[in-house]
Every structure is written in structure tokens, then in C-alpha cells.
Amino acid sequence: xxxxxxxxxxxxxxxxxxxxxxxxxxxxxxxxxxxxxxxxxxxxxxxxxxxxxxxxxxxxxxxxxxxxxxxxxxxxxxxxxxxxxxxxxxxxxxxxxxxxxxxxxxxxxxxxxx
Numbered sequence: 001x002x003x004x005x006x007x008x009x010x011x012x013x014x015x016x017x018x019x020x021x022x023x024x025x026x027x028x029x030x031x032x033x034x035x036x037x038x039x040x041x042x043x044x045x046x047x048x049x050x051x052x053x054x055x056x057x058x059x060x061x062x063x064x065x066x067x068x069x070x071x072x073x074x075x076x077x078x079x080x081x082x083x084x085x086x087x088x089x090x091x092x093x094x095x096x097x098x099x100x101x102x103x104x105x106x107x108x109x110x111x112x113x114x
Contacts, residue, residue: 003043007051010035011058011092018059019067032059036092040099048100049093056092061085 014032021028039055040048064081068074 003039003047004051004054007039007055008058010039011055012062015059015062015064016066018063022067033095036095037099037102040096040101041103043096043100045100048096052092052094052096053089054092055096056088056090057085059092060088 014035018028018032036052036055039051042048043051061081061084064077064084065074068077068081070077
């Protein structure tokens with residue numbers, strides 16, 4: 001559970017600071033993907049999926065909230081931001097699952113002491 005909470009905190013931090021490095025263009029999503037891969041590599045199987053979902057949702061939602069500069073109230077945009085957050089959760093699951101499967105694929109086998 002602690003790793004999932006850390007994933008959410010990382011998502012909020014990266015999402016809230018996202019509008020400040022948009023000058024990088026489409027390369028600004030590279031750190032987001034690398035963190036999701038790292039979460040999958042760090043977590044166990046099921047925990048990687050939960051952490052990826054929480055990370056992706058928090059990242060997307062906080063990015064939208066931090067970058068919002070419209071004329072409508074921010075509260076009126078929360079349902080739309082939450083919907084985009086669900087898309088971010090799906091992307092986070094995909095990236096963290098990829099990180100987990102890379103860990104499983106390239107892990108060195110342990111020696112048995114016989």
C-alpha cells in the first residue's frame with residue numbers, strides 16, 4: 001500500500017509541475033513514462049497495476065488542474081478532468097505493467113544453494 005501512495009504523490013508532483021516544462025513539446029511526456037516504467041519495475045505484479053492506475057490518474061488530473069486557465073470555474077471542469085484522469089489511469093497501468101514484465105523478463109535467476 002505504501003508504494004501505491006508514493007505513486008500517487010509522484011503523479012501529483014509531476015502533474016502539477018507539468019505546465020512549467022511544456023516548452024519541451026511532446027518530449028515532456030518522456031519523464032512521465034519513465035516513472036511509470038520504474039514503478040512497474042519496483043512493485044510486485046498486482047501492486048504494479050494499482051500503482052500505475054493511481055499514478056496515471058493523479059498525474060493527468062493534477063496536470064489538468066494546474067494548467068487550467070479558462071474562464072469557467074475550475075470546479076465546473078472537475079468531471080471532465082476526472083474523465084481524462086481515467087484515461088491517464090489506463091495509460092499508467094499499461095506503462096507500469098510493461099515495467100513489471102521487463103523486470104520479470106530480464107531478472108537474473110537466483111542461484112540455488114544445494
